[in-house]
Amino acid sequence: MQGIREEGFIHARQAAILMWFNVLPTAIIFLPSFLARRAQQDAWIAVIMAILLTLPLGFILTWLGTRFPHLTLFQYSEIILGKALGKIISLFYLLALIQLNALVLREFSEFLVSAVMPETPLLVFTVTLVAVAVYGARNGIEVISRSAEFVMPLMVLFILTILFLVTPEMSLRNLFPLLERGVRPVLAGAVVVLGFTGEISLLAGISGFINPPQGIRMSVILGLAGVFFFLVLVVLGGILVFGSAETARLTFVVFSLARMVSIANFLERIEVLFMAIWVAGVFIKVMLNLYITSLGLATVMRLTDFRPLCAPLAALMVALSVLLFKNISHLLFYLEEIIPIWAFLWAFGIPVFLAVVAAFRKTKGGRNDVP
């Protein structure tokens, strides 16, 4: 049992659900507004365009996953690149993950503070969430995927319910004219989407657990379909209800959408329930990220157990989440302008680089080839 620090198997379906949680919880809150600012009423086209741009990444993850069955990115990077360079690449990836999780934590608490509880210090939300996430991450991948399986139907149900209940407020003419300013603004929007959807790259960190390994193809297909279906739905909902100008002006579009629900003065103010489910969704995402980071670091450092790393890494993430951004404008600017480039570097760059080298050197591997 060298190399891999964890035993456990997940279904292809479970991996797909984890992919869904990698992107959706934060993307539905922040993405519609960014997209409306760039692509106006064509925001939803930008999401569809981003599918085409994310597909190659999905393909490369599948290719790596089937070529190196039962191995995670941190293991096959050493097979492909050799020990030293492999470790450096893995560490770079891990740094990106730590920073990503800090970002997610900050998005989470910043939203709760702005929208619901302005008097509460940010850290209260961050620390409570992370404390539970540490516990979850220590329990391993099977527990994480099962809790994800539990939360996902709730989240799907709530997104669909809200979109269904605001249909009276929707007006189809908000979508027209199509492609008014040509394709360029839509492409600019698609790039922002890539910043979020690039996170499916995290699948490489858990692909070793998918059983049978060929199932990863199914995971990628299902995961991408789920992610884009709901992203398009939410972005469309925002544009249809508020129109592109107002969507661009709102900070948290989905939350405002939930606040619009008002059926016969009776069924209204359901946004708090939505918030509860959303918190559960972010929790899954943070827990998974934390797990992958700890496992990856343990693999790179050749530790026998990843569990002792969970708490210290979580503490680091919490600290970074506070230190990295001064205020919400800073955070939003970062999400909109910098993340797309940064995600391109690590989320797309590293798997692509590994795949190219593996193809060139014709390396293959399985569980027994772990150095």
Next chain:
Amino acid sequence: MMFLKRCKVGLVFLLLGMLFLSGCWSRREIEELALVMAAAADAEGDNNVRLSVFIVNPREIGGGQPSGAGGGGNTNKVPGEIVSTTGSDFTEAARRIEEQIPRRLFWAHNRVIIVGDGLARRGLTWLDWFSRDRQMRLNTPVILAPGEAREVLDLPPGVELVPGEIISGILNNHVTLKIELKELLSMWQAKGDNPVIPRVTLVSPQEHSGSKTQGAGGREQQSQGEGGSEGRTRQKAGPAAIRFEGAGVFREGKLIGYLDHLETLGTMWLRGEVKEGVLTFHCPEHPLEKVSVRFHRAQTKVTPQVEGEKVTFWVKIISEGDLLEQTCQESLATPEKIEELEKTLYHELNKRVQAALNKAQRELKTDIFGFGEVLHRDNPKFWKQVEDNWNEIFAGAEVKLETQIYIRRIGMSYNPAGGQGRNTSGKMVSPGGR
């Protein structure tokens, strides 16, 4: 096994309860909240604003009937209180309200935002706070009040106890335009559209109830101390009711003029906001008698046509209605008569539409119908050339009206009341098949 499984599921829910049901940091008990049910925004002085809120008294609203409405007794029970302050902006004013009341303001139940003329003339930019504060809801309707908006808050309790419910109730009757905050904001932001907000008129007690004696409802007048403008107002002489009449027109975010009742109706038809309505006109053969038709559904389709620099809008109104009242002694329920009525309806509708068009194009030179946005959707290329001076181009645009109005049903009686129909023998005329 099933039992164990169920226990486990139950346990999960219990644990979830621990997560979500425990107290939270920013918790506010309902007893500590002052629920704002209506807010009035006014201009004050040269540069200040006045914020007035109606805060409900939950003890009164909760159960039982409103006291003080029936016997006119000397009870202090009122459905709520009005608090009004000034500040350099609304956040400051809201803060100063909290200096005067024992509870924290809670805005999520606000039913209506009433904007005074003075503030509207200064501009809509003042409404930023109403969309930025986290407790505000974007589906709150906005209305315009003549003079000081806070006077509208003085409505006495009637069927509904608080002014917010009264106003939102009237708005839900579909008798006038209903513009919600989110619509207002997008109308304002769009270059091819301009905001129109329904306007209320205050109605004196005599006018409201139609009675000649004053104080039919036994309204007590409690004059408060000096400086009536500042501080709390419990109940003073105010309007007995409000009536929605006309609308205010905004251009570049500032109030520039008003529509009268007829023009507002025309605007509703042109904007496609009509959900139901009544058209009253003369009997075809008896110009002194009246016929009324009530619409249940209406649809407005606007198609722009661009020829060179000339823009024509084809407005097609499709509607269905029922015959609701007739005073002429002649059965209008025959197929021929109905057809005749349908033709007359075109003229009646055209009168309303032309009134609105004249006002918007000749007088205000402002596109209040969102025609610019229609053109924008239909012909983005042409729109790009005209978007910056759209209102001027709109003033010169031609609008052609086409209607498809059907009278589908004739109500519960065939012949007019007391009328003989075509047949004088006393036998009922059999309904002509249609």
